[in-house]
Amino acid sequence: MTGLDSTTPKPWFGSIGRIVRLAIPISATRTGFFLMATVDTIMLGRMASIEQVAYYGIGIAPQFILLVVIVGFSTAIAILTAQTRGAGRPEDCGAIWRAGIWMGVLIGLAAVGAGQFGEEYLLITGQTTDLSTGGGLVLTALAWGMPALAIHFGTSLYLETIGEARFGFWTVVIGNIANAALNFWLLSDPATASADVAWATTAARWAMAGIAVFFLLVVSKKPEAIACRPGSRGPSTGSTPTRLIALGFPIVIQVFLETTSFAVMATFAGWAGTVPLASYQITLNFIAQTYMLAIGIGTAAAVTVGDATGRNDRHEARRCGWTATGLLLLVMMPSAVLAGFFPETLADLYIDDPGVKPMLVATLLMSSWVLIVDGLQGVIVGALRGAGDVKLPTWIALGSFWGVMVPAGWYFGIHLGMDAPGLLLGLGCGLGLAGISYCVRFYIATRG
Numbered sequence: 001m002t003g004l005d006s007t008t009p010k011p012w013f014g015s016i017g018r019i020v021r022l023a024i025p026i027s028a029t030r031t032g033f034f035l036m037a038t039v040d041t042i043m044l045g046r047m048a049s050i051e052q053v054a055y056y057g058i059g060i061a062p063q064f065i066l067l068v069v070i071v072g073f074s075t076a077i078a079i080l081t082a083q084t085r086g087a088g089r090p091e092d093c094g095a096i097w098r099a100g101i102w103m104g105v106l107i108g109l110a111a112v113g114a115g116q117f118g119e120e121y122l123l124i125t126g127q128t129t130d131l132s133t134g135g136g137l138v139l140t141a142l143a144w145g146m147p148a149l150a151i152h153f154g155t156s157l158y159l160e161t162i163g164e165a166r167f168g169f170w171t172v173v174i175g176n177i178a179n180a181a182l183n184f185w186l187l188s189d190p191a192t193a194s195a196d197v198a199w200a201t202t203a204a205r206w207a208m209a210g211i212a213v214f215f216l217l218v219v220s221k222k223p224e225a226i227a228c229r230p231g232s233r234g235p236s237t238g239s240t241p242t243r244l245i246a247l248g249f250p251i252v253i254q255v256f257l258e259t260t261s262f263a264v265m266a267t268f269a270g271w272a273g274t275v276p277l278a279s280y281q282i283t284l285n286f287i288a289q290t291y292m293l294a295i296g297i298g299t300a301a302a303v304t305v306g307d308a309t310g311r312n313d314r315h316e317a318r319r320c321g322w323t324a325t326g327l328l329l330l331v332m333m334p335s336a337v338l339a340g341f342f343p344e345t346l347a348d349l350y351i352d353d354p355g356v357k358p359m360l361v362a363t364l365l366m367s368s369w370v371l372i373v374d375g376l377q378g379v380i381v382g383a384l385r386g387a388g389d390v391k392l393p394t395w396i397a398l399g400s401f402w403g404v405m406v407p408a409g410w411y412f413g414i415h416l417g418m419d420a421p422g423l424l425l426g427l428g429c430g431l432g433l434a435g436i437s438y439c440v441r442f443y444i445a446t447r448g
Contacts, residue, residue: 016323016327018300018304018320019297019300019301019304019320019323019324019327020300020327021165022160022165022296022299022300022303022304023293023296023297023299023300023324023327024296025160025165025166025168025169025296026160026165026168026295026296026299026300027292027293027295027296027297028169028172028296029156029160029165029168029169029171029172030292030295030296031292032169032172032173032175032176033172034292035176036175036176036179036201036204037060037201039176039179039180039183040056040179040183040197040200040201041053041056041057043180043183043184043187043197044056044187044193044194044197047187047190047193048187048190048193048194049190049193051130051134052134052190052193052194053194054131054134054135055131055134055135055137055138055194055195056135056138056194056197056198057135058122058127058131058134058135058138059118059122059134059135059136059137059138059139059142059194059198060138060139060142060198062118062121062139063111063139063142063143063146064259066107066108066111066146067149068252068255068256068259069107069252070104070107070108070146070149070150070153070154071153071251071252071255072248072249072251072252072253072254072255073100073103073104073107073154073244073245073248073251073252074100074104074150074153074154074157075157075248075251075302075385076100076243076244076245076247076248076251077096077097077100077154077157077158077161077244078157078158078160078161078299078302078303078306079247079302079306079385079386079388080096080240080243080244080247080306081093081096081097081158081161081162081224081306082161082302082303082304082305082306082307082309082310082386083306083307083309083310083386083388084096084310085161085162085224085307085310086306086307086308086309086310086311086313087310087311088310088311090162090222090223090224090227091223091227091232092227093158093162093224093227093228094224094226094227094228094229094232095227095240096158096240096244097154097155097158097216097228098228099240099241099244100154100158100244101150101151101154101155103241103244103245104147104150104151104153104154105147105150105151107146107150108146108147108148108149108150108151109147111143111146111147112143112144112146112147114143115139115140115142115143115144115146116140116143118135118136118137118138118139118140118143119132119133119135119136119137119139120132120136121136121139122135122136122139134194134195135194137192137194137195137198138194138195138197138198139198141195141198141199141201141202142198142201142202144202145201145202145203145205145206147209148202148205148206148208148209149205149209151209151212151213152171152175152205152208152209152212155209155212155213155216156168156171156172156212157299158216158224158228159212159215159216159220159225160299160303161224161303161306162220162222162224162225163222164215164216164220164222164225167212167215167216167219167220168212170211170215171208171211171212171215172208174207174208174211175204175205175207175208175211176204178203178204178207179200179201179203179204182199182200182203182204183196183197183200185200186199186200216228217229217230247385247388247390250390250391250393250394251385251390253394253397254381254390254393254394254397257394257397257398257401257402258397258401261401261402261405261406261430262284264406264409265280265405265406265409265423265426265427266280266281266284268409268410268413268414268423269281269413269420269423271414272413272414272419272420272423273419275355275356275359275419276359276413276419276420276423277420278351278356278360279356279359279360279362279363279419279420280363280420280423280424282350282351282360282363282364283360283363283364283366283367283420283424286335286339286346286350286364286367286371287367287370287371287374290332290335290371290375291371291374291375291378293328293331293332293375294328294332294374294375294378294379295378297324297327297328297331297375297379297382298324298328298378298379298380298381298382298383299382300324300382301320301321301324301325301379301380301382301383301386302382302383302385302386303386304320304324304386305317305320305321305382305383305386305387306385306386306387306388307386308320308386309386309387309388314446314447317383317386317387317446318442318446318447320383320386321380321383321386321387321442321446324379324380324382324383325376325379325380325383325439328375328376328378328379329372329375329376332371332372332375335371336368336369336371336372337368339364339365339367339368339371340365340368340369343361343362343364343365343368344357344361346364347360347361347364359419359420359421360420362420362421363420363421363424365421366421366424366425366428367424369428370424370427370428370431373428373431373432373435374427374431374435376431376435376439377400377431377434377435377438380435380438380439380442381393381434381438383442384438384441384442384445387442387445387446389441389442389445392441393438393441396434396437396438396441397434399433399437400430400431400433400434400437401430401434404429404430404433405426405427405429405430405431405433406426406430407426408425408426408429408430409422409423409425409426409427409430410426411426412425412426413425413426
């Protein structure tokens with residue numbers, strides 16, 4: 001299944017160094033990517049009104065569905081590139097990038113078409129006329145940037161895979177600066193502020209797409225980058241889209257199952273009341289910040305395991321996967337200690353409302369172990385993807401997130417009345433099962 005054979009083991013420190021060198025810029029890049037929406041929301045709240053923040057929030061939400069698809073196929077680009085590099089065929093990597101980008105652009109163009117009916121979509125989903133009108137303008141503006149998002153994300157992952165992660169980092173830095181500057185320039189009419197911010201984001205996304213492609217085609221001197229340039233000779237690309245779909249589609253399903261289950265858990269928090277909802281969302285924000293580290297390490301695991309898989313090096317693939325897992329546990333410990341031993345101090349950083357603090361403290365305390373199992377499943381599933389093992393993990397995701405996490409969250413949080421801490425307990429049950437199952441699967445796939 002994974003095509004791995006046993007070869008002479010290599011020193012552990014080599015795997016650690018490569019994973020760290022990959023993980024640091026990748027984590028920073030992902031943080032910067034999500035920072036853009038945070039900055040937009042803050043600037044709307046400061047310079048416009050709460051109504052404009054609501055328009056922006058309801059308009060940006062539908063794009064995450066397409067973002068899941070883009071992330072899935074972009075991840076497939078990275079994995080196939082890593083395996084091809086590992087097999088010693090850097091000249092073949094350009095065909096993978098080109099096919100992946102064209103697929104991403106087609107998905108983005110479909111989003112552009114759908115985005116022209118943003119107001120109608122929001123009305124169908126039951127939103128008020130006011131929210132649908134304001135949110136529809138946001139959705140339409142963001143839709144025009146979806147092809148750029150596909151180009152940027154796919155190219156950045158490709159750059160990270162070929163050892164040029166610093167270019168992806170600087171692309172996001174420049175994009176965030178451009179986005180903030182455009183916000184200041186466009187935020188002149190409070191009545192259209194949310195749509196203006198959305199157009200600024202779209203412009204920044206196109207800038208990031210262009211910069212990432214420039215770094216790849218002009219600046220980078222790696223053979224895998226040269227293979228992407230116009231006129232470069234490479235193999236026939238006839239089977240490449242099929243391989244990308246075969247690898248990317250299960251990843252899309254996995255990410256979809258995870259994101260939708262988290263959305264349902266947020267709905268449960270709303271059922272529980274205002275205080276549980278606030279406590280749950282604040283705690284998830286804390287977990288999400290630490291999860292950026294897991295994303296970086298998980299991507300590094302996918303790249304290094306994929307490289308070893310391409311070389312048919314079972315020992316190195318296993319070593320890279322378990323090394324990434326150990327590194328993840330190490331870097332998550334400070335956050336776990338902070339939440340486990342100083343939840344009151346952590347809660348004070350977020351709120352000063354005495355009516356919310358007791359539940360927030362209890363929820364943050366529960367997160368001390370939940371964030372570890374969340375990071376564990378995120379890293380080890382990356383290692384499995386690097387090995388090309390995506391079908392069984394999809395079933396594991398279904399069973400863990402929808403078979404365990406959602407029912408457990410409802411049972412503990414709603415049925416037993418444990419509120420936000422109960423929801424975190426449900427999260428931990430599902431994420432823990434996923435992490436353990438992925439570990440077992442990775443052990444079986446790479447054992448010698």
